[in-house]
Amino acid sequence: MKNLFVKDIKPGALVSDFFVLRKKELKEYDGQKFLKLELGDGSGRIDAVLWEKGEKFFKTAEVGEVVKVKGVALTYKNSLQLKLENLEKITRGKIDPSDFLPKVEEDLDLLVEKFKGFAKSIKDLYLKNLLELFINDSNFMEKLKLAPGGKLWHHSFLGGLLKHTLKVAELCEKAACMYPLVQRDLLLAGALLHDIGKITQFKAKGFIDYTDEGRLVGHVVSGYDILSQKIEKVKDFPQKLSLQLKHLILSHQGELELASPVVPQTIEAIILHYADQMDAQADAFARIIEKHKALGEKWSNWVPLIKRFIYAGEEGLKEPVPLKQEEEE
Numbered sequence: 053m054k055n056l057f058v059k060d061i062k063p064g065a066l067v068s069d070f071f072v073l074r075k076k077e078l079k080e081y082d083g084q085k086f087l088k089l090e091l092g093d094g095s096g097r098i099d100a101v102l103w104e105k106g107e108k109f110f111k112t113a114e115v116g117e118v119v120k121v122k123g124v125a126l127t128y129k130n131s132l133q134l135k136l137e138n139l140e141k142i143t144r145g146k147i148d149p150s151d152f153l154p155k156v157e158e159d160l161d162l163l164v165e166k167f168k169g170f171a172k173s174i175k176d177l178y179l180k181n182l183l184e185l186f187i188n189d190s191n192f193m194e195k196l197k198l199a200p201g202g203k204l205w206h207h208s209f210l211g212g213l214l215k216h217t218l219k220v221a222e223l224c225e226k227a228a229c230m231y232p233l234v235q236r237d238l239l240l241a242g243a244l245l246h247d248i249g250k251i252t253q254f255k256a257k258g259f260i261d262y263t264d265e266g267r268l269v270g271h272v273v274s275g276y277d278i279l280s281q282k283i284e285k286v287k288d289f290p291q292k293l294s295l296q297l298k299h300l301i302l303s304h305q306g307e308l309e310l311a312s313p314v315v316p317q318t319i320e321a322i323i324l325h326y327a328d329q330m331d332a333q334a335d336a337f338a339r340i341i342e343k344h345k346a347l348g349e350k351w352s353n354w355v356p357l358i359k360r361f362i363y364a365g366e367e368g369l370k371e372p373v374p375l376k377q378e379e380e381e
Contacts, residue, residue: 054151059095065125067134070142071098072152072259073119078110091121091134092259094154100134113141116259118152153256156211160197163214167196170221170244176237178293181286183241186248192278195251200260205357206332206339208260213250216331220246223327231319238293239320242300246324249275249301270311275301296320304328337362 056069071091079088087102087109100121102109113119123136156163171183186192201207201216221243228236249271255263265274279301283289299321305312306325316322344352344364352362 054093057093057095057151058091058098061098061125061132061134063125063127063132066123067125068120068122070118070120070151073113073115073117074259076110076113076115078106087136087139089136089139091119093152098132098134099128100136102136102139104137109139112139116261118142153259154209156209156215158211158215160211160214163211163218164193164197166218167214167221167244170218170225170240174237174240176241176293178286178289179237179241179297182282182289183244185282185285186245192248192251196248198256199251200254200256201247201250201335202332203254203260203262206336210256213247216335217244217247219331220324220327223330224323227323227327231323233319234323235296235320238296238300239323242297242304242320242324243327245275245279245297246301246304246328247271247275248278249273251278272302272305272311272313300324341365 054070056065056067058071061067071093073089074092074097075088075090077088079086084103085106087106089100089102091098091100100123102123118141120140120142121134121136122138123134126133126135168187171180171187174180174183196214196217198210199213200209201212207213207216221240224239224243225236228234228239252274253263253266253271254260255266276298279298283294283297296318299314299316299318302313303316303321304324306316306329308315316325340352340355340362341364344350344362350364350366352364354361
């Protein structure tokens with residue numbers, strides 16, 4: 053049974069516990085080979101080094117497998133790191149996999165019921181029948197219930213996709229009340245289905261990573277395929293409505309540079325795109341803010357993906373790690 057989680061490790065702590073092996077690299081320093089690792093669990097990730105017998109331990113376990121490590125937590129270059137003296141592979145039967153994957157805080161069954169409630173509120177007969185096909189597909193619903201919404205940036209936990217979907221649906225519901233031209237049922241159906249391709253994009257083997265389909269095809273195209281197959285099962289589904297709904301799936305990323313086959317060209321599509329972006333970015337910002345507040349830091353470190361620092365609040369005492377001028381710009 054796992055007792056110590058990454059989020060609870062402090063400098064000087066003696067560590068003897070289970071973690072997922074996320075990365076491993078055999079390196080050399082001053083003629084000595086050592087093992088550089090990244091370990092993780094459901095609460096976070098931590099770097100580790102093993103100096104003695106690096107070559108031997110390199111073959112002990114593969115990335116994605118659970119290992120038991122023994123060592124001490126130290127601060128190295130302003131970051132927490134484990135200095136290990138031992139590492140051993142652990143079989144799945146001896147551990148609880150749920151310890152190593154972050155998961156949604158809310159009750160998943162309640163989130164599923166909320167998804168069904170949105171679907172039942174749709175009055176258009178064709179869209180209602182389409183969504184009923186999804187809801188009655190137990191395999192689809194089980195995948196939707198557990199899938200993450202992303203690998204690292206936003207909603208990167210089990211149940212993250214469902215939570216994200218519901219937030220987007222809530223935003224779209226409000227927008228439909230604000231703009232008279234919006235086809236409410238179309239927009240809401242698009243919100244519920246916009247990311248369904250992610251049920252095939254990610255895998256959770258010790259940690260969240262992309263599947264082959266996720267890398268080679270992508271969730272937008274996979275979602276389009278899933279939607280197209282379901283539409284074919286709805287008798288006399290209108291061609292115009294089919295095109296409009298498919299457009300919502302294909303354009304929700306917003307820009308061609310962001311793997312969107314087309315850009316939003318309807319009022320429903322542009323609202324869906326911004327609702328999707330709003331929830332994704334807000335979730336990512338919230339995660340970073342909470343992390344740095346817990347560390348007593350007013351500002352985050354430089355976030356390369358969005359090219360900025362993030363303000364965590366006045367409660368912190370520390371300043372962000374300084375960067376070269378050109379990196380800040």
